[in-house]
Amino acid sequence: MRAIRRLTVRPVLPESLAGLTTLAGNLRWSWHPETQDVFSSIDPELWEEVNRDPVRLLGAVPRERYDELAADEGFLAGLRAAEQSLQDYLTGERWYARRAGADAPRSIAYFSPEYGITAVLPQYSGGLGILAGDHLKAASDLGIPVVGVGLLYRHGYFKQSLSREGWQQETYPVLDPDELPLSVLREADGSRAMVSIDLPDGPALLARIFVAHVGRVPLLLLDSDVEENSQHYRDVTDRLYGGTSEHRLRQELLLGVGGVRALRAYSRITGAPEPEVFHTNEGHAGFLGIERIRELTVGEGGPALDFDTALEVSRAGTVFTTHTPVPAGIDRFPCELIEQYFGGGSSPTPGVPVDRVLALGAEDYEGGEAGCFNMAVMGFRLAQRANGVSQLHGHVSRGMFNGLWPAFDEAEVPIGSITNGVHGPTWIAREVVDLARSLGADIDGDDTDALWPLVDKVDGRELWDLKRQLRSRLVDDARARLARSSAKRGFAPAELGWIETALDPDVLTIGFARRVPTYKRLTLMLRDPERLKRLLLHPERPIQLVIAGKSHPADETGKRLIQQMVQFADDPEIRHRIAFLPNYDIAMAQPLYPGCDVWLNNPLRPYEACGTSGMKAALNGALNLSILDGWWDEWYDGGNGWAIPSADGIEDPERRDDLEATALYDLIENEVAPRFYDVDGEGVPTRWIEMVRHTLKSLGPKVLATRQVRDYVRELYAPAAETSRILNSDYHGARELSRWKRKVRAGWEGVRVEHVESEGVSETAEVGGTLRVHAYVALGDLSADDVAVQVVHGRPGAEDELRDVATTPMAVGESYEGNRHRFDADVVLDHAGGFGYTVRVVPHNVALASVAELGLVALPR
Secondary structure, eight states, X not given: OOOSOOOOOOOOOOGGGTHHHHHHTBGGGGGOHHHHHHHHHHOHHHHHHTTSOHHHHHHHSOHHHHHHHHTOHHHHHHHHHHHHHHHHHHHSOOHHHHHSOTTSOSOEEEEOSOBOSOTTSOBOOSHHHHHHHHHHHHHHHHTOOEEEEEEOOSSOSOEEEEOTTOOEEEEOOOOOGGGSSOEEOBOTTSOBOEEEEEETTEEEEEEEEEEEEETTEEEEEXXXXXXXXXXXXXXXXXXXXXXXXHHHHHHHHIIIIIHHHHHHHHHHHHOOOOXXXXXXXXXXXXXXXXXXXXXXXXXXXXXXXXXXXXXXXHHHTEEEEOOOSSGGGSOEEEHHHHHHHHSSTTOSSTTSOHHHHHHHHBOOSTTOOTTEEEHHHHHHHHOSEEEESSHHHHHHHHHHTGGGSTTSOGGGSSOEEOOXXXXXXXXXXXXXXXXXXXXXXXXXSSOOTTTGGGGGGSOHHHHHHHHHHHXXXXXXXXXXXXXXXXXXXXXXXXXXXXXXXXXXXTXXXXXXXXXXXXXXXXXXXXXXXXXXXHHHTOSSSOEEEEEEOXXXXXXXXXXXXXXXXXXXXXXXXXXXXXXXXXXXXXXXHHHHHHHOSEEEEOOOTTOOSOOXXXXXXXXXXXXXXXXXXXXXXXXXXXXXXXXXXXXXXXOOHHHHHHHHHHHHHHHIIIIIHHHHHOOXXXXXXXXXXXXXXXXXXXXXXXSBHHHHHHHHIIIIIHHHHHHHHHHHSSSHHHHHHHHHHHHHHHHGXXXXXXXXXXXXXXXXXXXXXEEEEEEEEEOXXXXXXXXXXXXXXXXXXXXXXXXXXXXXXXXXXXXXXXXXXXXXXXXXXXXXXXXXXXXXXXXXXXXXXXXXXXXXOBOBO
């Protein structure tokens, strides 16, 4: 029989144990080992049975055990210490208060469609969500006043299992919010705080607001599964990245529009400061900008503004991060669907003209698709500051979206780069943390730069033994997962005896785990199966592979790649040397990264935006073996791992895969394995250990999320807050900027570079010489204060295109009738070789974040 209703009965704890509820209610426990120890000591076996979930643990402990704990002074002392640690963490002064400065943003809203914080809150699918979770954790560690905003999915992302034939199967377990580390945001009268959004196909969509406490950072999660909604609205938050295009649009409206309204409710109820900066983590939350414009045009909290002024106010405080290196990874909707939702009488943002909404997402540039609404394009147009997630990805993004700024070369497209990082306390193995603490490192502090040189104090034998311990832990975990997976696939116990000796803690272990879209090339290592078998079974230098990854449920090609890998791993000849572990998640990843000696990454370059899994492995002393893509492209130095040569430019994808697979095999056979097994008289591979030391010292400070988030504060959040304050103080600045932009756009046709002259050097100049440049410029209806005139100079290419470009500002030297002026500049010739230059005119205003912001430029004809 099925229950007609379900509810959760919460335990009533003795007063002396009330701190357990406090500890379970703050997700800091997920990265704080000492707090986990408190829960484990209640009942170690039960702690493992509930998958290390404190909320489930507290609900499963018998009353008699609580009575025992209440009388156990040793346990109570540990509980009090954990409570005090949490209190100190939440209230102590941290980096932001000490270093960010008096003008730093008072509050930053961070929007993401998914968050990977802990396995017990499965609201993530892959790298985007893990990055978002690490962003919040690092912001908490640094004391940065961030508020996260997302959706609470009833099914989360799917759980992956395998059929006997190795085909991916998906299940969607129902999540009960009452069994999760969440609390409902309530009004002063105790009622649930709700947000409401008008949609064209029925009464308003309603959503309640759950709050997860990520250390010092509140995370607001909107849930539409409430009784007041019709079923199709209740299903809006059913699952992550599921459903039709219209279903996804509803989700993104709830995230963006509803998310802003949830923030307003949270500030009103708790007294928290209103955000000054809004960070859109990928395009899914882009509608937050439309909602902020609506607030301003209807005069919520101040005078009503016209659309263009409201746009400038909103843009000034908005940051947009793009994560995808391929157009296919961007959410796009038919314009007819956008018009249906925003153009009727029940618009989610009433008062915002539908034609202005459509224009923000239009691909109205060369190569764009007519009739398509692009969420990333809207993200760029609604944010004054934007970035990619590695240096190479920034370059790729500038090329992808150059059409939005066609008058500018790729290098000046206003998309910067902040390379991702990972949250050290979450991903560094506890054994590594304990070793660092034994050396006097302040692991719990917010500045870990002093940690990495300490690795030189660790004896090679000790470091090698530590890696074997971590490898052994991974082997035990992998065997248990293989046993469960094989039983679920239908294999009889009599067929599974081999699992007891699967993998080996003394064999070179290579890890590969990630989502399984085609470009990540899960099966590149299978291009030559016989050669791979020889590597796995080498009599003196064997390798073993631990592999994991999920394919999107609708991606049949990805599922076939998984099946190929599983069927290869099922081969009795090599199955003790290769394992595919289903249901890759945080719980699997935490022993996987530390247990690997090498982390393999072989995407099709340059389609890996960043790829942070290799960072997590590096923090645990693993060496990366990777295509030079994402973060590895900028931080590989020749001594902290190996770069797989990529066959860029080869048109035939089969030929390219063959070449790169051969290069991968050669590296493993001729460099990686020999170095791992080249041991001294004490059995220590000294050259390998030196690479491990160098990896920790060279990459440790760079790959941390605390570095990443500090970069966001300095490079994006603080400048956005400063500009926002200038425009928002009384909206005069925003009105002036809006008026000025209209004037410049209307008058730009009259701006011309009529003539350019130079003097001071001949055609064969010398280094150190000075080139004096004169530009005669007509400005039409604009003034000299409205523009910047610049000498643009660099090395000329074969087609006279400039490379390694720099700019020198020009000043007004003389003015003539008809609003014509001579601008002058001296350019120092500071390098030998080819030199070329031109002159350009661009709009100039202190409120602009980039010379390319308006997309306007005048060049000599």
